[in-house]
Amino acid sequence: MRLGLGCVIMMERDLEMRPVQGVLWMLASGLSFVGVNALVRWLGTDLPAAQSAFLRFAFGVVFLIPTILPVLRAGFAPGALPLFLGRGVAHTAAVIFWFYAMARLPVAEVTAIGYLNPILVTLGAALLFGERLGLRRMLAVAVAILGAVIVLRPGLRDLSLAHLSQVCAASGFAASYLFAKRLSGLASAGAIVAMLSLCVTLGLLPFALLNWQPVTLVQLGALAVVALCATTGHYCMSRAFAVAPMAVTQPVTFLQLVWATLLGLLVFGEGIDGFVLLGGAIIITAISANTWREARLRRRADEVAAAL
Incomplete structure (x- = not known):
């Protein structure tokens, strides 16, 4: 009887998993983030990186006000506030580094x-x-x-400050995700997203004010669309993870590099760098293989638990 119930549970889980929908949601997420890259690249270096990043996150806070206010009124679990602040510091640094690199490097290379x-x-x-x-x-x-x-090909070409900035951005975003993992047991997903936007906006403000430049309506509009695209991208990614295993959705992220390469070629006149495509393919293959293997191990563990 327990074995039969376990089989029913597993069948229900399999029915809940919709891989095609997961792939489509992940495709939409990738296109949204390519839109973010395109607009930031188009804005270029006319605005300081910290100022562009601040305006992008300020628009994000406006979008998330209905979520942020209830979170602040509800208060925080013990130990959550220092983690929120720590994540804000890591993400603030990562965002500044990313905006700096995105304005100066080919889109495909940043990706x-x-x-x-x-x-x-x-x-x-x-x-x-x-x-x-x-x-x-x-x-x-x-x-x-x-x-x-x-x-990167160190030693075969000169690495610029923008290359190092993007490596620092990747490290900062990784630290932010680790804070989020620790916070997942103390706060809801909505609270984590809302507090990230609020903390990063406040963290970016002093850096933006240090070298504030006049902003045109076109630049403000572009950064508002950046915030909308980023929010859409994260939403689509969450939906993808909800309906399909990461082993299915992870390989789709490689298409973001393909789209970024086409964007750089067709819109910004950037050449196609075979080393960037090869290196990106190797990285995502390693990630996908590891994700697929861990998904298999989890599935086996669930089957064993269901059979007990």
């Missing part, structure tokens, strides 16, 4: 280097949370780092 985020999260989780870093995980990390070396 490829950004694929390092999950690998850095894996390493951080092992160092900070004691998660097991087995042989296959270590191999995936090593392969992904090889892909990053192919993208």
Whole structure:
């Protein structure tokens, strides 16, 4: 009887998983983030990175006011506020670095280097949370780092401050995700997103005021659309994870590099760099293989638990 009930539960879970919908949601997410990249690249260096980032997040806060106010009224669980603040600091630094790099590097190159985020999260989780870093995980990390070396090609070309800035951005975003993982047991997903927007906006404000430049209505409009695209991208990604396993949706993220390459070629006249495509493909392959394997292990564990 218990075995039969376990089988029914597993069948219901399988029915709930809709891989085609997950892929479509992830495609929409990727297109939304390509829109973010296109607009920030188009804005260029006319505005300081911190100011552009502040305006983008300020618009995001406006969009999220209906969520932020109830979170502030409800208060925080013990220990949550320092984690919110720590995440805000890490994400603020990462955003400044990313805006600086995005305005100066080819779109595809920024996208490829950004694929390092999950690998850095894996390493951080092992160092900070004691998660097991087995042989296959270590191999995936090593392969992904090889892909990053192919993208950057140190020693074969001069690396600019923008390249280093994007590596710092990837590291900062990874730290932000680790804070979010710790917060997931203390606050709701809505509260975590709302507090991130509020903390990053406040964190960016002093840096933006240090070198504030006049802003045109066109620039304000573009940054408002950036905020809308970013919010849409995160929403679509959440929907993708809700309806399909990450083993299905993760490989789709490689298309973001393809679209970024086409965007750079057709809109900004950037050449196609085969090393960037190769390195990006290696990184996402390593991530996808590791995600697929861990999904199989979780599925086996669920089947065993259901059979007991």
